[in-house]
Amino acid sequence: MSTRSQLTQQLGVVAGFDDPRVDLEQYRTPPELASYLVHVADLQGDIEDRTVIDLGCGTGMLGLAATLRGPRRVVGVDIDDAALGTAQENRRRIAATSSVSWVQADATQIPLDPSDGVTVVMNPPFGAQNGNEHADRAFLETTAEIAEVSYSIHNAGSADFVESFATDHGGEMTHAYSAEFDLPKTFEHQSEQSRTIDVELFRIEW
Template sequence: MPTKSELTQQLGVVAGFDDPRVDLEQYRTPPELAAHLVHTADLQGDIAGRVVVDLGCGTGMLALSAALRGPKTVVGVDIDPDPLATARENERKVASTSRVSWVRADATQAPLCPTESTTVVMNPPFGAQSGNEHADRAFLETTADIADVSYSIHNADSADFIEAFADDHDATVTHAFEATFELPHSFEFHTEERRSIDVEVFRIEW
């Protein structure tokens, strides 16, 4: 089983988006953050031997990170076929021995009905674009339906929203930690070559 440092190195080969869509807020999850999230989940007993679902998987960073920690199976769900094609290529690069299924579907209406203990890992859209506010809420709704535990990345200062959402669904936020998300220059409106934003990761028991 790779250490967190080794996991970060293995994820370095995971390619990002060739032509990212701004409406879907498509950004490659940094390998360091993905490794930290999955390592934390594994320490809690939430990866090995379990079904792991990555909602809005993009090019597969979180799904493949989980696949390298001995889950029973991993499912990556994304609405955009182009990133899913890249995710399949990334799977070959990472060479995990765990089974990974890539499903083209709307993550907010995922056609999944797991019957076994399921962990959701996800980096949902933050709702930063006009008209797309609170986009992460719909991802959490799906998570509440299919998971008994989840790890999700959200914009900084999301704790009140996450706590309230969990309370409304009789769920409990058990862990939270701050992290940094490196955003490369991906869209025309970006004025910097690279920018760091603060994010928060939450573990929720549903």
């Protein structure tokens, strides 16, 4: 098994969005953060020989990270066809050998009914845009329906909400991890060339 540092290096070739959409809050998940999430999930036994579904996969960073840790298969779901095209290119860049499928669909209305053990990994929208508030809730609702276990990235300070949501939907938040999310300037409304925000990773058993 590659180390977390090696996994980060492998993910360095994963391209971001060619034309990111502000309404979908499309930011490239940093390789360091993706490798952290997947490394932790793998140590918990939640990647190898399992089906991994990357909800709102964008250009595939989390799902492709999972392919490098021996899953049974990986499925990436995103509403943006252009992003999925980049995800397919990214698969070739990292030379993934695990089975990978890309599905164009609304991640909150997923057209999948997986029957085997499913781990969901996701970096859902934080709901920062007007009209997009609580977007992460819809992603969690889908996750509660299809996953045995999930790993998700949220704004720092979301622990009470995520834990309460999990409990109300028959789940249990078992682990919480602090991390950082490096955000380069992506949209015109951003005044800084880059900034780092605090985030949290949560593991939930459903």
